[in-house]
Amino acid sequence: MPSPAAYERGREIARKIIEKHVEEQGNYPETVAVMLWGLDAIKTRGESIGILLELVGAEPLKEGTGRIVRYELKPLADVGHPRIDVLGNLSGIFRDSFVNIIELLDDLFGRAADADEPESENFIRKHALILQGQGVQNYSARLFSNPAGDFGSLVNDRVVDGSWESGDELGKTWESRNVFSYGRKDKGEARPEVLTQLLQGCDRIIQEIDSVEYGLTDIQEYYANTGGLKKAAEKQRGKKVNTSFVESFSQDTTPRNLEDLLRLEYRTKLLNPKWANAMVNQGSGGAYEISQRMTALIGWGGTADFTDGWVYDQAADTYALDREMAQKLREANPEAFRNIVGRMLEANGRGFWLPDADKLQQLRELYELTDEKIEGVTV
Template sequence: RVFSNAEGAYGANVNLMIDTGAWTDPDELADSFERQKGYAYGIKGAPVRQPDVLKAALQTVDCAYQNLESVELGITSIDQYVDTLGGISRAVTRAKGGQTAPVYIGDQTQGVGKVRSLQEQVALETRTRVLNPVWTEALLRHGYEGVRQIEGSVTTTMGWSATTGEVDPWVYQQISETYVLDAAMRERIAALNPKASARVANRLIEASERKYWSPDAATLAALHAASDDLEDRLEGIVAVAA
């Protein structure tokens, strides 16, 4: 069978839950995926809600696979991949009683095909995009929107931790050092987009609270201090030097 949304609906809402932080247990993400995508499309073409059939199908999944659609967009660039691929991965893990199914990413965007594990793909994109000064500077030239895209990448990366657990802890450590703990960079992105810069700091703290990485006490304290400073700026409590 083919499963998707009800007519007129779109997405699994997993990305929205991750963005808002409106969940406590990963099974809530699986619930959202199954609720939104639990409509079977049979030979008559009309969707019929079939939650039990979907659960039975999820129990048989051996792996999940996604082709990249563009060299410009990776799995950490936009949240649609984590919404669908991440959502089904979380649902499969629950359906199989906690047994995970490997997730693979197919990259044929530059002619020569390459298949990587999700963990490898996240690590590659982190190094070549979020931690790459050339990528960062190109985005910062776009000001407000550039910082928003950086924040979106950080949030989507955490989404992969939430749905698959396949993000190495060093990813969060190095993002912290690059965008929050570096005072000069923190000042730059705060000046361009105060809200998104605060969300970067808060997302890294959230990732720590959800046990996706374990920063040392000094790093965690510095993140909290930076977050407090950025939040104060948003509320107009502190003056920013010209």
């Protein structure tokens, strides 16, 4: 990986990311975080790797059999932009399945960090020299993941349990779980100084969506990992970090903003009457799917500050305050219904949503009624 087609698509996506940043900020991004997920890489044959290679200004070098044996740095004159530094965030599946690719990428970053090129044209070298001057070992480490043999950022665990006070705590959780470096020498060594510098300089985050079935609002992994990285970078930088997604199953390679995609997904799924009725008619499983998406809504509020009140308003009207819908959900899966209403109350408690007093009181009564039924309380 990447395949020739994946490499070209990745290059196109990376160039659009760079152009978008220059258009918005007036300068080149110095560091871009690229999410490297295993299933994405398998389905696209390495499109995310193609994005990374274009940012760095490199290309695959093949032997006679067609096997890629090296990622070669292209001459700066042929790149068309400075070498952009990269924070490569590896999913557990990518980390464990593609050791050879990780080692090739690590070798690439090492050569880029030591290249005899101006710092203004090679941000990898620029940042590596700073770390080297501080006596940091393995200053070219750029591939980070969870502890060896372990999986997940634990951000979603904290959101599900409600055991967090601020988004900064979620960012800190992500950082503590992703401080482990992988490459030719590192096999899970903690490199906090390197990760901190990468987060402090992170200008943008880019990720691919590989499925038409599951998007940002459907599963916990997106807010737990991409959202967690975003919050960690914003905490280190002290300002917003733009996050973009590309649909790998579409011909369109235009990166789309996180907030725009969230709004689109909530309109087309959670708040779509056809989707809602289809879920309710599925019984217990459908109620669970609705419940999961309400938890994810809280997760995006904590990690990406997504607090559009209209989403909560319409969700409350659709699933809790519609008597027929609420009755079906409660009968099909009382635990899921309690979570749906509980997440609405949690959103109010965290300041994500400010409903009118009457609506809030109705939700509280619904929650108490459902909780008493589950616990078997009788008056």
